[in-house]
Amino acid sequence: MGQTTSPSAETIRAARIEHANLRERDLADKLGITEAQLLAAHTGQGVTHIAPHPDTIIEIASSLGEVMALTRNISCVNEKVGSYGNYTSGAHAAMVLNDKIDLRMFPIHWCHAFMVEKETDAGVRRSLQVFDAAGDAVHKIFMRGETHLAAWDAAKFASALPDQPTQLDLAERTAPEAAKTNREKLDVLQSEWSKMTDTHQFMRLTSKLRMNRLGAYRIVGAPFVRPLATDAIDRMLNDVQAAGIEVMVFVGNRGCIQIHTGPIETLKPMGPWQNVMDPGFNLHLRLDHVAEVYAVDKPTQRGKAVSVEAFGADGALIFQVFGVRREDYDSRPAWREIVDNLPALELETAV
Structure with a gap:
């Protein structure tokens, strides 16, 4: 463009x-x-x-x-x-991390x-x-x-930059990467997944096996990933609200990931949107864009990291939600119960 x-x-x-x-x-x-x-x-x-x-x-x-x-x-x-x-610069990734603003930034974008x-x-x-x-x-x-x-x-x-143009030369928009799956490496994926000690090791693992996040989720199977019904997303938000627990909500694009850590207090659906309207935190989610949902279990040194992750029809990650653990608070048992009770995807079977 x-x-x-x-x-x-x-x-x-x-x-x-x-x-x-x-x-x-x-x-x-x-x-x-x-x-x-x-x-x-x-x-x-x-x-x-x-x-x-x-x-x-x-x-x-x-x-x-x-x-x-x-x-x-x-x-x-x-x-x-x-x-x-509390800003940390970096050539490949930068970060703002405090109790309200939590960002991961990728300067190349x-x-x-x-x-x-x-x-x-x-x-x-x-x-x-x-x-x-x-x-x-x-x-x-x-x-x-x-x-x-x-x-x-x-x-x-x-x-202000010396050059102040009224028109821009822009690159072509890059389509989201479709699911990349390598079934020949399924055994290795499952074996290495079970040995992870940090969630950040996941992307290196999938890259090494020539897969990506969605491709790995589609094939790795239990006990690591459980496909969920698409309406599990809305139920999850409502269940978190009802339980009064804190969660971590990750929303991002190629250049930035923004994280909310805290409760979900006020939900206000409007048309295809589900909206969190809390003091200091708003979330606006197009439920009709959700095409695939997974409950994901990754081992870490601090215990299992359990997430619910939603993807669009184009394979793009929409958002992720995790439980919270810190020195004075641990929502993970209650979060695990919520995730375990979310409806599974009902697969069509041939007759």
């Missing part, structure tokens, strides 16, 4: 005025462009290009006090309120970034927005109030 396929900046700005009530993502879809192209068309009109590396973005975010962090994929949105303290000032009925809404090479959103950070406005203004002045 290059700039020759995009409408002119003038056309995009006119469409923004005409469809003022549409969200940016919906307007971009309507115009056949990406969110990054929509923002670039407003360069100099509330939009400023800045360096897209996490080092730059998180340095600015950490000066803005309490903010709202948003990470999404096409089917799920994770929104957390907190501050960007942080390709375009903007400081955005948008007029709304409630006043100017300020945000940092990061996009990948195809112009799809990776991570967004929204200011709350104007207490740190001086820090925002200083960062915008110091961080």
Whole structure:
């Protein structure tokens, strides 16, 4: 997707005025462009290009006090309120880790970034927005109030890039990787799975066997993976709410993974969406996008890590939920009970 396929900046700005009530993502879809192209068309009109590396973005975010962090994929949105303290940089992966904001960031996919000032009925809404090479959103950070406005203004002045284009050259969007399965290595997969001592070893194992996450889940079988009915996702969220336990909810894309650790208190279904609407944490999940669900059991040195993981029809991971264990709290027994009682996938049999 290059700039020759995009409408002119003038056309995009006119469409923004005409469809003022549409969200940016919906307007971009309507115009056949990406969110990054929509923002670039407003360069100099509330939009400023800045360096897209996490080092730059998180340095600015950490000066803005309490903010709202948003990470999404096409089917799920994770929104957390907190501050960007305790940042660790890295060439291949960076991290923010504190009691509210918990992120894993992959700089290779942080390709375009903007400081955005948008007029709304409630006043100017300020945000940092990061996009990948195809112009799809990776991570967004929204200011709350104007207490740190001086820090925002200083960062915008110091961080603006010399080049401020109104159009972007973008890469073609890469389709999610389909399930990769290697049945010839099933015995090795099962044997090595049973020997894992850390969940992070899983991706190295599947890569070594020329599989991926979904491909391995489809074939490894009991006692490691149990296919679940697609409606198990909604039941799981309701059961976690009813039990009052804390869980870890992972939502991500190629460039960022955002993690909520805590309870699920308020569920508000709306059409195809199931929504968590809690103070400091919102989750928006398209239940109709869920095509495959698995209960997954991985051994670790701290005990078994049990997760429920949902995938879209294209094979993309939508989100994952785990139990929580820390020094003063362990939700894993209650979480295991919830997972064990989720409905299994009913496989069709030939007659």
